[in-house]
Amino acid sequence: MKGFSIALQPYQFVMPRKIIFGWGCRQHLAEELPRWGTRVFVICGSRTLERQGVLDHLRRLLERAGVTWQFLTTISREPLVCDVDAVTGQVRSIGLRPGDMLLAVGGGSAIDLAKAVAAMATNSQGESVQDYLENVGRGLKLTQPPLPVVAVPTTAGTGTEATRNAVISSLDPPFKKSLRDDRVVPLVAVVDPELTVTQPPHVTASSGMDAITQLVESFISNRRKPIPQMLAPEGLRLALKWLTTAYREPDHREAREAMAQAALLSGICLANAGLGMAHGIAAALGVVAGIPHGLACAMMLPAALRANRTVVGRELAYLTRHALEKDFPNDDAAVDALIEAVEQLRADLHLPQKLREIGVSQEMIPKIAAGSFGTSMSGNPRPMTQGEIEDILCSLY
Ligand SMILES: [Zn+2]
Known part of the structure; x- marks a missing residue:
């Protein structure tokens, strides 16, 4: 690798x-x-x-x-x-x-x-x-x-x-x-x-996507650090492999153990390395539209990967090779595979793909974009403008 x-x-x-x-x-x-x-x-x-x-x-x-x-x-x-x-x-x-x-x-x-x-x-x-x-x-x-x-x-x-x-x-x-x-x-x-076995499937899905987003964002954050860099790939490997099983079979012990470990690692990573754009926007989606945190993260993660791949393509490719336990001919192919894996997972978990499905109105978009620039956003590897965030939100509407 x-x-x-x-x-x-x-x-x-x-x-x-x-x-x-x-x-x-x-x-x-x-x-x-x-x-x-x-x-x-x-x-x-x-x-x-x-x-x-x-x-x-x-x-x-x-x-x-x-x-x-x-x-x-x-x-x-x-x-x-x-x-x-x-x-x-x-x-x-x-x-x-x-x-x-x-x-x-x-x-x-x-x-x-x-x-x-x-x-x-x-x-x-x-x-x-x-x-x-x-x-x-x-x-x-x-x-x-x-x-x-x-x-x-x-x-x-x-x-x-x-x-x-x-x-x-x-x-x-x-x-x-x-x-x-x-x-x-x-x-x-x-x-x-x-x-965690008594959590309803939709909670398993959205909280699992939160952990995945935290693992990815802390790994590519502009405050990334050596110890989190070692932990995040393993957390992501566990989560990508087991989240769908935990969702479909709530009392599947191995899946629940893997997800609990992935979530714990995601916390250790974010506490030390910060987050990024998906979490920045998720906070604003919560404030302006009342969208629960995990659901908002699931909605924003693919967009965050696309927005950042030009500056952290190598890091994302490394993360993907470890998490998917697979090699790819080049970094671009690896990052494509990660985005595809996240989108597939989101579909398998029956999570909404569009902002309008979760009660966001078009008029809210400028407000959401303006409210996205908190501490999480400051960790995003590529500096984003409010206009770019608005465009991203419109494309997801
Ligand atoms: Zn989170």
């Missing part, structure tokens, strides 16, 4: 202190949590988890291990500023004591809410989490370390169990921004693929 090397510039690298991965590994929380603390504030990602008894089981497990269980809330939408502020208020009124931790069991929304609350619980100079979000509010920085977070993802996609930001939205004024700090990375990530 043709390779390439990137110059070893100085870099920094963050990830959870400990990762516990494996089918059924949530059982290990009973031995693990007492090593770090004595009480957990619990945030749950869906009523389904409660109904299925997952949460009750964990509560009994932890209480037997001597950890106090303090339930906070269940969240089933992407967290808003008001959610973070309300739950932070709840924690403050209970009162903090040494040995407190946050435990999040759920998808990206629950884990992001927990990460933000963990930070806000110990940092009270601002009145709202908004004061700490990038590019909005007062630009306050965390002065105190957040409470430790233990993240137990139940979807395979966002990788937020391994990232150093929490994505928080607001409806009025409309935005979707990050609280970002190295200390926001969860202390322990407990990645139990068995927890």
Whole structure:
């Protein structure tokens, strides 16, 4: 296989202190949590988890291990500023004591809410989490370390169990921004693929496409780094090979394990190497048109590959050769194959291909283009103009 090397510039690298991965590994929380603390504030990602008894089981497990269980809330939408502020208020009124931790069991929304609350619980100079979000509010920085977070993802996609930001939205004024700090990375990530088998197929599909987009974008990002460069090709190989099986056969163990691993790797990669244009536009699609994150990523990834291939063709070809486990006569053929594989996958997962199918109106396009230039877009290898983004959106309409 043709390779390439990137110059070893100085870099920094963050990830959870400990990762516990494996089918059924949530059982290990009973031995693990007492090593770090004595009480957990619990945030749950869906009523389904409660109904299925997952949460009750964990509560009994932890209480037997001597950890106090303090339930906070269940969240089933992407967290808003008001959610973070309300739950932070709840924690403050209970009162903090040494040995407190946050435990999040759920998808990206629950884990992001927990990460933000963990930070806000110990940092009270601002009145709202908004004061700490990038590019909005007062630009306050965390002065105190957040409470430790233990993240137990139940979807395979966002990788937020391994990232150093929490994505928080607001409806009025409309935005979707990050609280970002190295200390926001969860202390322990407990990645139990068995927890993902109850996800409905459309969630498996969109969260899997999010992981794929994160692996590709962090690999070609203009902030790409040596360690993520080693991890992303393997994550992409697993995801391209197994996502359709996970979608069609929800309790397929090998497929669920592969997707959970791919999602975890995607989080480690994006936390350290940034993202790009697909994520930049996905944030704006979320704010302006309410499009869920994974669906928006799936919609934008092929366009991002086409827009960037002229500047990172070699990197994309390397990534494709590894991910598809196949050689190609030249780099162009490899990149073509990657775009084709992503589009085929999107069709196999029955994901919409056009913006108008998901409730975007033509009048929204200029607004979406204008709102696409956040932190994610700044990692895109090729600088994009607002006009180019508008053209891309029109072509997908
Ligand atoms: Zn994402």
